[in-house]
Amino acid sequence: MPVSEWLNACVLHRRPYRETSYLVDFFTLExxxxxxxxxxxxxxxxxxKSLLQPFQPLRIQLSGKGELKNLTLMEGTSNAYPLTGFNLFCAMYLNELINRILQPDLPVSDLFAVYQRSLIALANLSHGGTQDAQIVLREFEFALLAEMGVLVDLSVTTDLGCKVDPSEYYMFDAEQGLTLASPNYPQKLPGSHILAVVHKNWSIEALRIAKFVNRLALRPLLGDKPLKSRELFTLS
Structure with a gap:
């Protein structure tokens, strides 16, 4: 990577490295x-040091040919996103998803744009707007699943390709996708609520189903290690 190339970036995570340095994971447009x-x-x-914080828009220059680069130049491009409380926890969750799922040096400019819009949306929400924050999370999860090529079309069943019927009940599995629910299936998903997710009609029920579906869809990408950011939601 040439030293002269500027990258638009945000810090995903930093941790101590040796005695005087940090090892920093960046999410970049390029x-x-x-x-x-x-x-x-x-x-x-x-x-x-003060710029190397999550949610601070940056321009950076890196050097080195291996997977682990050296940070050579850095400048802030605007003020940090003003995230606090529940909205901050939501933004930390986005960072952890990106850091755990994306492979290094894989350009994902569309996802970077969604990430930027998500941070702006979270920063503009009131402290009590938890339902609006949930919408931001679910829509980012869908964008991430699409980027990874594993987003399921929830408007049709996976096995037969039949359109979802609002009067029927369905079940979702990360491997099998969306199918008609068997009579004794414990977690039946109403077709009407699934279609609300498809059309982004974000009722409480639609958000609940989107969260359930996305958690199952993300699990194969995340592996067995729990997300640390989810613990923050249980403590808030």
């Missing part, structure tokens, strides 16, 4: 997820 060593900033009070 190269997707990239990891870099920020040398000599850990124990300093420099602007570089």
């Amino acid at each position: 190269s997707g997820k990239v990891s870099a060593v920020a040398k000599g900033v850990r124990n300093s009070r420099s602007e570089r």
Whole structure:
């Protein structure tokens, strides 16, 4: 990666690296997820350290040919997104999803744009707007699943390709997709609520189903390790 190439970026996560440095995971418009060593900033009070925070829009330059780059230049492009409370937890959840699922150096410019819009939406929500925040999360999850090529069309059944009937009940499985529910299936999904998800008519019931479906769809991508950000929602 040439040193002269500027990347539009946000910090996903940083952690101590050796005695004076940070290992930083960035989400970038041009190269997707990239990891870099920020040398000599850990124990300093420099602007570089203060900029290396999640939700701070940046331009960065990296050097190095391997998967782990070196951070050479960095500047803030605007103020950090003003995220607090529940909305901050939501943004941290987005960061963890990206960091856990995306492969390094895979350009995903459309997903980066959705991520930016999601942060702006969360930053503009009131502290009590938890349902609106849930909408932001569900729509980002759908965008991420689409980027990974595993988004299921919820308007038709996977096995027969029949259109979802609002009067029927369905079941969802990450491998089998959406099928008609068997009589004794414990978690039947009403067709009317599934269609509300398809058309983004975000009722409480539609959000509940979208959360259920997305959690199952994301599980194969995330593996067995629990998401740390989900613990924040249980504590709030």
